[in-house]
Amino acid sequence: MEIPRNSETYYDSASRGTPALEELREIFNYRNLILQLTRRDITARYKRSVLGIAWTMLNPLGMMIVLSIAFSHIFKFETEFGYPAFVLSGILSWNFFSQTTTAAMVNLVWGGGILHRIYIPRTSFAIAAIATGLVNFLLATVPLFLIMMITGVPLRPTILFLPVSMILLASFALGVGLLISTFAVYYPDVSEMYSIAMYGWMYLSPVIYPIDILPENFRFWITHLNPMYFFIELYRLPIYYGRMPTLDIWLPAVLISLITLVVGWIVFTIKADEFSYRI
Amino acid sequence: MEASKAVITLENAAVRYRTPTERYNTFKEFAIRWLQRRVQNTSFWALRNINLEVCKGEVFGLVGQNGAGKSTLLKLISRVLRPTEGQVRVRGRVVPLLELGAGFHPELSGRENIYLNGAMLGYNRHEMEGKFQRIVEFSELHEFIEAPLRTYSSGMWARLGFSVAIDADPDILILDEILSVGDEAFQRKCFSRIEEFRKRNVTILMVSHNTQQIADMCQRAAWLDHGHIQSLGETGKVIADYRFSQNA
Numbered sequence: 308m309e310i311p312r313n314s315e316t317y318y319d320s321a322s323r324g325t326p327a328l329e330e331l332r333e334i335f336n337y338r339n340l341i342l343q344l345t346r347r348d349i350t351a352r353y354k355r356s357v358l359g360i361a362w363t364m365l366n367p368l369g370m371m372i373v374l375s376i377a378f379s380h381i382f383k384f385e386t387e388f389g390y391p392a393f394v395l396s397g398i399l400s401w402n403f404f405s406q407t408t409t410a411a412m413v414n415l416v417w418g419g420g421i422l423h424r425i426y427i428p429r430t431s432f433a434i435a436a437i438a439t440g441l442v443n444f445l446l447a448t449v450p451l452f453l454i455m456m457i458t459g460v461p462l463r464p465t466i467l468f469l470p471v472s473m474i475l476l477a478s479f480a481l482g483v484g485l486l487i488s489t490f491a492v493y494y495p496d497v498s499e500m501y502s503i504a505m506y507g508w509m510y511l512s513p514v515i516y517p518i519d520i521l522p523e524n525f526r527f528w529i530t531h532l533n534p535m536y537f538f539i540e541l542y543r544l545p546i547y548y549g550r551m552p553t554l555d556i557w558l559p560a561v562l563i564s565l566i567t568l569v570v571g572w573i574v575f576t577i578k579a580d581e582f583s584y585r586i
Numbered sequence: 587m588e589a590s591k592a593v594i595t596l597e598n599a600a601v602r603y604r605t606p607t608e609r610y611n612t613f614k615e616f617a618i619r620w621l622q623r624r625v626q627n628t629s630f631w632a633l634r635n636i637n638l639e640v641c642k643g644e645v646f647g648l649v650g651q652n653g654a655g656k657s658t659l660l661k662l663i664s665r666v667l668r669p670t671e672g673q674v675r676v677r678g679r680v681v682p683l684l685e686l687g688a689g690f691h692p693e694l695s696g697r698e699n700i701y702l703n704g705a706m707l708g709y710n711r712h713e714m715e716g717k718f719q720r721i722v723e724f725s726e727l728h729e730f731i732e733a734p735l736r737t738y739s740s741g742m743w744a745r746l747g748f749s750v751a752i753d754a755d756p757d758i759l760i761l762d763e764i765l766s767v768g769d770e771a772f773q774r775k776c777f778s779r780i781e782e783f784r785k786r787n788v789t790i791l792m793v794s795h796n797t798q799q800i801a802d803m804c805q806r807a808a809w810l811d812h813g814h815i816q817s818l819g820e821t822g823k824v825i826a827d828y829r830f831s832q833n834a
Contacts, residue, residue: 316757318665320674336708343705351693354734421689425682426665427706496614580668583661584603 326576333428340427344435348410349442363443364450367402371395371454374515386517388460392547395454397514399447400542403473404480404535405505407440411484412491412498415582419492422583429579430572433484437477444473451546463549472541472552475564479538482567485575492578492585512536534563593758593789594640594663598672601633601658601813632658633813636672640806642757643787647804647821649797649828654810656793660760663791678757678789681707683748692736696727696746699735703750717753724775725749745772752779758789797825 323329334341353359375391378384386393411433421427448469455462491497509515512535518526530536537560544552552560633655640646648656661667662674664682689706690699700721704714722731725745735743759780784790794800800807800821807824809817809831817827 316677316679318674318676320662320669337705339710339714340705340708342711343702346698347691347694347702350698351691354693421706423661423666425689425706583667 326579327573330428330430330572330576330579334430334434337428337431340431341435341438344431345438345442348435348439360446363446367395367398367447368450368454370398374398378515384517384520388547389458391458392451392455392460393517393543394515395451396543396547397539399444399451400472400476400539401509401512401514401535402447403440403444404476404483404538405509406443407437407477407480408484408487409498409501409505410436410439411481412488412501415488416491416495416498419582429582430485430575433481433488433575436484437481440480441473441477455546460547461549463545465545465549465551468545468551469542472538472545475541475560476538478564478568479534479560482564482569482571485571486567489575489578492582508533508535512539514539534559534567537563591641592639593642593677594638594791595675596636596638596659596662596669596672597675599633599636599638599662599669599674600631600671601655601662601667602670603630603632604628631813633662633669636815638808638815638818640789640791642678642789643784644806645784645790645792645804647800647807647824648791648793648810649795649800649807649825650810655813656810657762658813659810660762660791660793663758664760676758679708679755680758680760681751681754681756682760682762683751690735690743690747693734695734696722696731696738699746700750703747707751707754721749721753724753724779726772748776752776756783756788758791759783760791760793762793763795797829801825 349360353362356362358365371391371394374394378390378394384390384393414432414436415429418432422429452462454460487497487501491501511529512533513529518529518536521529537556540556541552541560544550544556636659648659650656658667660682662669663676664680665676668674689702691702694702697718700718701711701714704717709717722728725748727742727746727749730738730742735746738746761780780790790803792800792804804821806819807821808815809824809828811831816831817824
């Protein structure tokens, strides 16, 4: 479907449907733009480096090696199939969430000058950020499989569930990204606060440690109040443990990701008109 | 003019910018003031009471001092801003020739930037592939098209942006303070392309400080001052009013 051509294009500032739905239609019209923005984010970053796109894989790998050495010998976590694959699966899913939400916010606040000059759908930045993250996330499963093979973690058919986990996490990330972008436009401080919050949030999630090492009462709070708990488990269960996620994991994940996405989208699109006045 | 032929209509349009009186650098400062109920905003009306109609195929000029609100008016028409009051109606595809190189990324090549810029103007992949060759031809940047944009001079940068925009298929073309890009030969090419658009009945909105240019090219014009339309109608009269105010 192309943009309606010539005399069919009609803009009337007074006839306003629901901003949320209007934005949805515009994003569909401008889908090539999302593709181009994603391409830009991915290629521009590694244009001048020798290893190029390989860095998206080497980065989490490096982190995993450091953490494995540190924690396997110092803390000796009990993980079913060896620590390296455990921690790498946690790092990958966490990085996806943290990097995409931060990028959505930063791209809007600092790169949003475009909005002063030409009309593009406001949600483009956040959506492109999530899309870029998804590409990196997919590429990073290559080293994950490699590590699994090296450390003897069996590859089971449950990995076919992985796309579902990734999509749910992406929806959650998009919702969060849209929400914090909105706040960051009004209060640039938010971007500083967010990076600190991310730091703390990571340690409150079972990224580098298995949830069982936490004392009972503490564990209760994490498994019931931390949304990232569900998404990390949703990613780890099929690929590392080789089990399908049970209802108590996937149901909250679906609900949380849907609600966050819808709320984030609505809040963002309602406030979006004011962005050209503010950025 | 017949109402059916109007492609741009502004009815009582107004744009108000609201800036806080005090600068709040941190959220904490703002929160304290907000709790004290002492957050004050100053309003600045960039445009007020704008009533304007432009017909299809017209070449319409806009004159006024810097800060009069000309760019704001153009932003209303190109959907960058929504009116605070009133209504804006636009029929047809708007191409703002003013935004040369919108979104150009210095690390990407000329080719990649053409596709990116085209996507921002609303074209899909298939359309861009068709336009690519023409754009490169017009810009005369064949040898450099695969090089990253950071290696381009500012003139080349502007030429590329211009070439992407001018290859558009506009119904309404907006020219804001052009055309000092490129050498004379390039400028002549641009003007002849604009002339082609005019012959094809494309509506053209021109903003320029060069009142002679406005007088030569526009049939009707408006003079904006401090956000209000001071004079509207036949170009000669509007320019005379504007000049008179400048010399008084």
